[in-house]
Amino acid sequence: MDAMIKTPVAPSAPRIAREKPLKIKARNVDVYYGDKHAINDLSIDIPDSAVSAFIGPSGCGKSTFLRSINRMNDTIPSCRITGNVEIDGRDIYDKTLDVVQLRARIGMVFQKPNPFPKSIYENVAYGPKIHGLAKNKAELEEIVVTSLKKAGLFEEVKDRLDHSGTSLSGGQQQRLCIARAIAVNPEVILMDEPCSALDPIATARIEELIDELRQNFCIVIVTHSMQQAARVSQLTAFFHLGNLVEVGDTDDIFTSPRDKRTQDYITGRFG
Amino acid sequence: MTDTAIATPRRIGDNDALVARRYRAERRFKFYGIAAIAVTAVFLMLLFADVLVKGLPAFTEHRLTLPIKVDQAAIDPQNSKDPKIIRTGDFDSPIRRAFRDLFPEVTTRGDRKKLMGLLSSGAADDFRAMVMRDPALIGQDAKVPVLLSDDADQYLKGRQTGVEKFPGQGTMTVTPEGEQFKLTSDGVALPSPGDIIRMNGGAFRVLSLSNAALLAEQVMAPKTPAPAASGAWDIVRFTVPENNRRIDDQEALWLEHLKEQGIAESNIAWRFFTSGDSREPELAGIRGALMGSILTLLVTLFLCLPIGVAAAIYLEEFAPKNRFTQIIELNINNLAAVPSIVFGLLGLAMFLNFFGLPRSAPLVGGLVLALLVLPTIIIASRAALRAVPPSIKEAALGVGASHQQAVFHHVLPLAMPGIMTGTIIGMAHALGETAPLLMIGMVAFIVDIPTGFTDAATALPIQIYLWSDLPEIAFQSKTAGAIIVLLAFLFVMNAAAIMLRKRFERRW
Ligand SMILES: Nc1ncnc2c1ncn2[C@@H]1O[C@H](COP(=O)(O)OP(=O)(O)OP(=O)(O)O)[C@@H](O)[C@H]1O
Ligand SMILES: [Mg+2]
Numbered sequence: 021m022d023a024m025i026k027t028p029v030a031p032s033a034p035r036i037a038r039e040k041p042l043k044i045k046a047r048n049v050d051v052y053y054g055d056k057h058a059i060n061d062l063s064i065d066i067p068d069s070a071v072s073a074f075i076g077p078s079g080c081g082k083s084t085f086l087r088s089i090n091r092m093n094d095t096i097p098s099c100r101i102t103g104n105v106e107i108d109g110r111d112i113y114d115k116t117l118d119v120v121q122l123r124a125r126i127g128m129v130f131q132k133p134n135p136f137p138k139s140i141y142e143n144v145a146y147g148p149k150i151h152g153l154a155k156n157k158a159e160l161e162e163i164v165v166t167s168l169k170k171a172g173l174f175e176e177v178k179d180r181l182d183h184s185g186t187s188l189s190g191g192q193q194q195r196l197c198i199a200r201a202i203a204v205n206p207e208v209i210l211m212d213e214p215c216s217a218l219d220p221i222a223t224a225r226i227e228e229l230i231d232e233l234r235q236n237f238c239i240v241i242v243t244h245s246m247q248q249a250a251r252v253s254q255l256t257a258f259f260h261l262g263n264l265v266e267v268g269d270t271d272d273i274f275t276s277p278r279d280k281r282t283q284d285y286i287t288g289r290f291g
Numbered sequence: 292m293t294d295t296a297i298a299t300p301r302r303i304g305d306n307d308a309l310v311a312r313r314y315r316a317e318r319r320f321k322f323y324g325i326a327a328i329a330v331t332a333v334f335l336m337l338l339f340a341d342v343l344v345k346g347l348p349a350f351t352e353h354r355l356t357l358p359i360k361v362d363q364a365a366i367d368p369q370n371s372k373d374p375k376i377i378r379t380g381d382f383d384s385p386i387r388r389a390f391r392d393l394f395p396e397v398t399t400r401g402d403r404k405k406l407m408g409l410l411s412s413g414a415a416d417d418f419r420a421m422v423m424r425d426p427a428l429i430g431q432d433a434k435v436p437v438l439l440s441d442d443a444d445q446y447l448k449g450r451q452t453g454v455e456k457f458p459g460q461g462t463m464t465v466t467p468e469g470e471q472f473k474l475t476s477d478g479v480a481l482p483s484p485g486d487i488i489r490m491n492g493g494a495f496r497v498l499s500l501s502n503a504a505l506l507a508e509q510v511m512a513p514k515t516p517a518p519a520a521s522g523a524w525d526i527v528r529f530t531v532p533e534n535n536r537r538i539d540d541q542e543a544l545w546l547e548h549l550k551e552q553g554i555a556e557s558n559i560a561w562r563f564f565t566s567g568d569s570r571e572p573e574l575a576g577i578r579g580a581l582m583g584s585i586l587t588l589l590v591t592l593f594l595c596l597p598i599g600v601a602a603a604i605y606l607e608e609f610a611p612k613n614r615f616t617q618i619i620e621l622n623i624n625n626l627a628a629v630p631s632i633v634f635g636l637l638g639l640a641m642f643l644n645f646f647g648l649p650r651s652a653p654l655v656g657g658l659v660l661a662l663l664v665l666p667t668i669i670i671a672s673r674a675a676l677r678a679v680p681p682s683i684k685e686a687a688l689g690v691g692a693s694h695q696q697a698v699f700h701h702v703l704p705l706a707m708p709g710i711m712t713g714t715i716i717g718m719a720h721a722l723g724e725t726a727p728l729l730m731i732g733m734v735a736f737i738v739d740i741p742t743g744f745t746d747a748a749t750a751l752p753i754q755i756y757l758w759s760d761l762p763e764i765a766f767q768s769k770t771a772g773a774i775i776v777l778l779a780f781l782f783v784m785n786a787a788a789i790m791l792r793k794r795f796e797r798r799w
Contacts, residue, residue, distance in 0.1 A: 092689070095684075095685070095688065095694075097612055120691055120692070120693045121691070123688060123689060123690075124690065124691025125691075127690065128685075128689035129689075130682065130685065130686070130689070134685065135686070136683060136701060137683070137705065146687070146690060146700070147690035147691060147692075150691070150692055150700075197686070201689065203690075204690055204691055
């Protein structure tokens, strides 16, 4: 922890990176799908206790990079990654690192809500169960309830925890997935377009939630909505054709982008 | 492009001919589809109708009910009530005696032998079983069911000849005329040659007509030579000539008598399900073959399900995707297409000749069928595993489940209905399989019902094959009866597979 705080930060670095401790550090990351070069020499610092947004046109590699952070890309046989990704100063592609433990520390919320076809309770309890986070039933229930409360879902489902998770509405399902992710008490939460399948009200609900979660988690969110990035994030990174074009404080990116491509994108000229 | 084309661009809706042609094409296609289904349905119906018509008689049998005194001396002289002693008692003679008593007029040796031929050679078995079940019957009068022979049974089922009966009109007089008899009646309706005239407990077969008189030969001697009044005699006409059936006129008349008296009755042939094979069609049942099939399928299931599912999980989820696994996959698909007889030969060479396992045993049959069904189960299981959306697995990985945990906690349970469906269909396939079992000697006449995996046994389809080869008509209906049972099992299994699929169909 100490080492991380002492990491020297360049004066040109975003304000938020200076205010908050560094959580994720990526250096010279290249990702290939077979011959396809999906991420090109990417380096970025992502601060803790803040929301970082990845924006950029479709197919520019946002999801690919996000999935590199919890090594979800390992499940794709053709995917190859070079470079260096560190969390709290620890190289996550280190051979000795247990990828399962890593993923437990880094929660993920997917674009399409994907609750397990089991009860709401089971959905949230699954993670704590396999990681042995609860000593007994009461503790487990405690974890489930607090997670659902934190995800802002508890009031809606408290009478039907035994109903199937798939019986919920899309927005509720996505909040259930968030509850499931935070139940294992991760350090980082990766969200890949969590609101793309939701209506504006459900979206607002989740944005609120993200804002609350920011206090305790390092959150990285991929979004196609400029407004959403502007509303929820403190740091914004703009991707284009596999390159990280620009990264900076959200306010700066949206008011005075340095790169022309960023400007064109946020003003809606392409993408 | 010409100017006019630009000036008046074609609009949709202008071209009625095109629309009409599309309609015609669609109607034609629909018609082809319906015709194809109709043809299939007709063939299926014909098949089922044929099997049902032939096979349903196998589920009934004709039995006599004879009043018999259960004789202490002949069965259990010491009154021990010991089943072992009762078993060895003489149950045959009382039945024969009681049966003979029904026909006091049958006196010659030859006729008596013929009469006894109407009874099944296993007629005493039911009686024995009845007394063993209830030893209190000893010394009492009992109503004993007596099984008829297969030919008698077939006759009573109307499968040997049709029978028409006409009541006699007018008085019938018989006068001997050398070897033959002259029959005269003052009635109107007269029989034709070949008909039987029954009167005074006897019967005459009409040979020819001359004027108002009939020339006839005696089939059974009447009790009195007196004339028979109108209604006291009748005409029996068999539609199939005597030479073309296995029951002759005399036997047929005896059976008619038994039927008319209500002594011979049709009953459900539980025997068909409870006894093993036999040389006597009326005694043969499918119990042995059914047990053989069940034991064989148990072996198959216990081998196939774990091995098949494990192989499917490994190949689908864990195996590295390299040339080696590709070859394995390809070969599994190829194995599914290998003719079943080849598996039989393999089983013969490997299990019998090399490992020296017993011939004709359900164990070996199960092993061979397991080889046969394994590819089917692996392929079905892989398809079921693949059908589980990857998002479920990703969700599990995302909360920090290991790959194996994700597969066993989430993917496999969701794939289970599909795997079960595939397994049931594979088992149904195995149940109907014949050729490989022939190769390992499960084709034999086996009377005993197998009770263990190494007992000699046959299987249901093989029993069908064996019976279909036998000349007796009764075995032909047994064949069809066994087919009905086999089809019923297959339907039940397929229905179970469909229900599983419907019941657990999930919308993710
Ligand atoms: N499994 C894969 N195999 C091969 N190529 C892939 C795979 N996944 C992504 N790609 C390619 O990598 C590039 C980046 O994809 P990625 O999914 O990261 O884009 P994205 O920025 O998330 O786009 P979107 O906003 O549409 O989700 C794309 O060109 C895509 O075609
Ligand atoms: Mg994406």
